[in-house]
Amino acid sequence: MTVRVQGLRKRFGRTTALDGLTVALGTGVTGLLGPNGAGKTTLLRILATVLAPEEGSVRVLGLDPSVPAERLELRRRLGYLPQDVGAYPGFSVREFVDYVAILKEHTDRRARRLEVDRVLELTDLTAKAYERVRSLSGGMRRRLGLAQALIGSPDLLLLDEPAAGLDPLQRMRFRELVSAAEPDRSVVLSTHQTDDVAALCRTVVVVDAGRVLFQGTPAELAASAAGRVWRAERREPGATLAWISGDGSTRQIGRPPAGADLVEPTVEDAYLVLIGARAWDPADTIAV
């Protein structure tokens, strides 16, 4: 297992971010889905060794981050894209990536230059290498964050909302980048984009209120909502959520009436069933 955490607890003041979270993740791409405040970012920060839990055990790449020597070794093997990747606005793109490369122990100037060139190329930032960070758009800053995370080809990539602010083409490029990672590498990404999860992830973990609600493949998540999604001409009483789709019919999620026109659920439908049912009707939660 790449990541194994057990009974993780973390509070910020009176807010409980993680409430005894337990999960084990293998190689490949894992997507963390959950509403805002679910605990995804806190989990990623703990895995990235920038935050220590109050309770619980953590093993990442077989290493225990609470032991200084193992934490150091882990930092050498991971790449982390925080939710708010800050970059010095006066730096050029190249200067910032070069600076992070130094912090990642790439001390040989020539080797570092090659590595910086490589990650800029991977993130389509070569043409922007000498532009100031302050002049970059939100999507480009996200790519810059991704570039610094890729330095040194880490064994584990932790990406907090990596596709936020990317346009559709950039998102496809991002999918290419992540899916091209070698099979023995691991990527854990937190996202609100259920279609990214469906397209990219081998495993999906749904987190809410600091606990794991679901873990399985995207297909299993989608299948968990079978019989809960239907189409009708207008909103019906059993619907927890309903919206008019492009073909004019109303797509509905919840408890279908007898004889409803059931449709095959997507990952997004299943996520909404899982989270929406808890949020609006606790009695309706699906057992997973």
Next chain:
Amino acid sequence: MTPGPDWHPAEDLLQRYVDGGAGPVLAASLEAHLLGCAHCRRALAPSVAPARLARVRAGLDDRVDAADRPWLERLLCGLGVREVDARVLLAAPSMRRAWWLAVLLALSFAVLAAGSGEAGSAALLVLAPLLPVLTTAAAYSPGLDPTLAVTAATPYPAMRLLLIRTVGVALASTVVAVAACAALPVELIGTLVWLLPAAALTAATLALSTWLDPGSAAGICCAAWLTAVWATELTVDAGLGRLAVYDAAGQLVSAAVLATAAAVLVRSRQRLDRGSPA
């Protein structure tokens, strides 16, 4: 792709060029031709040793890099600071802000001193040790470093980062403060009595920063210093124009605080690591 020229240099000419024996004029002429002739570039490619090409490329990159480095980084490297340390030292804009803060504070103190006669000089001497404290806190305050999360996830030691930035900013602000003190109407040596207390207060700020945020740590140290100045002025008669806190006893206390703070900092350095368990 536009078609290449009709004329092509002979193979032996190209070979001389590849071997480095073409001379500057012929080499320049051949290079002008090669830029526009894909045919000759293809013919030449197999003869070029990849290792030599890489060496030439690396040399060019070195020159471009050297021209691109900020003057301050070149200056530090010239003074013997490692390139990576100079880059780390100069990276954070908080460092630049801290230096500007140092200059601004020192100039304010100097103006205050110049305009207020003896009282102003005394005020400058009281406030001078606080300059490195305030600028050090500003240099690595979490709220001023947008890259904190990225930095914390790297293997670069938190203690080393802290010390590099502290030494850099404290030295710079001390130089500025010394320059301001030199403007006082007394012997320079008499105005440098604050250096040891300044080092002690800076070290105490760093040591306290392992428990508190740097701003609070600096605030506590500044308050403690001003209280000490006030208390000693009330209780000790150091003579006209002199501050009791800078007497021999005060310097001894400063040395003791410096040594204690350094020991505490070394012992609790793991607490600087944000991923370390509390």
